[in-house]
Amino acid sequence: MSEESMNQIEKCRILGVLDDGVASLSRTALAYLQQAQLVIGGTRALQLFAEYIHPTARQRDLTGALSQVPEWIRDAQAADLRVVLLATGDPLCHGIAAYLASRLCIEAIEVLPNVSTLQLACARLGLPWQDMKFSSVHGKDAGDWVEGSEPGHGLYALLRDVRQNDRLAILTSPGNTPDRIARMLVTEGLADDFEMAVAERLCQPEERVVSGISIQVATQMPFADPNVVLLWRTSQRTQPVLLGLPDASYQQRYPEKGLITKSEVRVVSLARMQLRANSVVWDIGAGSGSVGLEAARLCGQGHVYAIEKNVDDSAIVRSNRKALGISNHTLVHGKAPEGLQRWPDPDAVFIGGSGGELAELICLILQRMKPEGWLVMNFVTLENLSVAVETLKAQGAAWDVLQLQASRSKPILHMNRMAAENPVWLVCAQKVTVQKASKTEKTEKCDD
Secondary structure (H helix, E strand, O other), rough: OOOOHHHHHHOOOEEEEEOOOHHOOHHHEEEEEEEEEEEEEOHHHHHHHHHHHOOOOOEOOOOOHHHHEEEHHHHHHHHOOOOOEEEEEOOOOOOOHHHHHHHHOOOHHEOOOOOOOOHHHHHHOOOOHHHOEEEEEEOOOOOOOOOOOOOOOOHHHHHHHHOOOEEEEEEEEOOHHHHHHHHHHHHHOHHHHEEEEEEEOOOOOOOOOEEEHHHHHHHHOOOOOOOEEEEEEEOOOOHHHHHHHOHHHOOOOOOOOOOOOOHHHHHHHHHHOOOOOOOEEEEEOOOOOOOHHHHHHHOOOEEEEEEEEOHHHHHHHHHHHHHOOOEEEEEEEOOOEEEEOOOOOOOOOEEEEOOOHHHHHHHHHHOOOOOOOOEEEHHHHHHHHHHHHHHHHOOOOEEEEEEOOOOEEEEEEOOOEEEOOOEEEEEEOOOOOHHHHHHHHHHHHOOO
């Protein structure tokens, strides 16, 4: 749509409202509502403002129909109708305005914000809201939090915020309630680190604010909807080591030597994976979980998917994950490549153990890996090294091999000697894109 035509259409006015009804509206906002020919809102908002909606105006309930709202607005604007949408609080704070702007365009709407209910809750308790991390669990109801849940869970983003912040203000939903949030904190071992307050039915006659609740108590407390949750730390948040934790930091299974990627090899492997804050990582043959768990810390906005076939090692990975306080990590007890088809395409893959399916795994990973992604494999046997290199050659991948052999000082009498660790081969690979191949061809022509 041209700028000239956009200037001619009637904008959809998105009005921020509160539960005290018309008292929450400015004179301008009330005039827009009274003159509207189409009013869109949730069931409760439409009922609350029913007497101020013109008798001839059409009404649309957006409850359960959010995806249809942009089309409703487009059709109304095409018919030159005056449209108003009622949204709670500040529509640009975890509200509907950003959603509509991305699907209509900012010129098609005008936002008249109100005070956010998060701000109101902070005001009731005298807490400066600039110190708060605003969060929302308005997403789908995925049930109670289970340790190791994937990013699609309705509480996943909140748990990430809890890990990274000291004070939080949270918009809840009828499914993701304060008691469910409290149970998540218990599951993740955070119950003793926080206190909770809940502000119920703000701006209604039944308004109630319950403050200073212990997380354990909150797991069994019912609260009236709608409500807002405030969390604040009662113990100092530690800043964890992100890379190169000592091997002894991890629980390990000990046959002859601990089944763990040693710290020197782990650090180089993680460096070669070229991780970013939002990387999706696969950890195949997790062992004690050290590589995947450190990758999860480095990728605070991303997620690690790990698989381990040994039941004892799987239990050790879970124990290490809990001890390190890591949430963006999902572990599957199974043998790759089974189950990998449901994982999202990776930015980086680490293979610490293949269970005899190495060639098949490499082919699958090269097909699934995102452009510019890296596959890093660790081997201690010549046979696996050979299989990996030959498979990469057959697949036309770009690859290199790095041998690492660290030696660590150990005491002998009143002196020290160097004790050698087993040599490890790091095989690092990328799939060759058409663009990369063309660059190679150009180089060869220049060399000629």
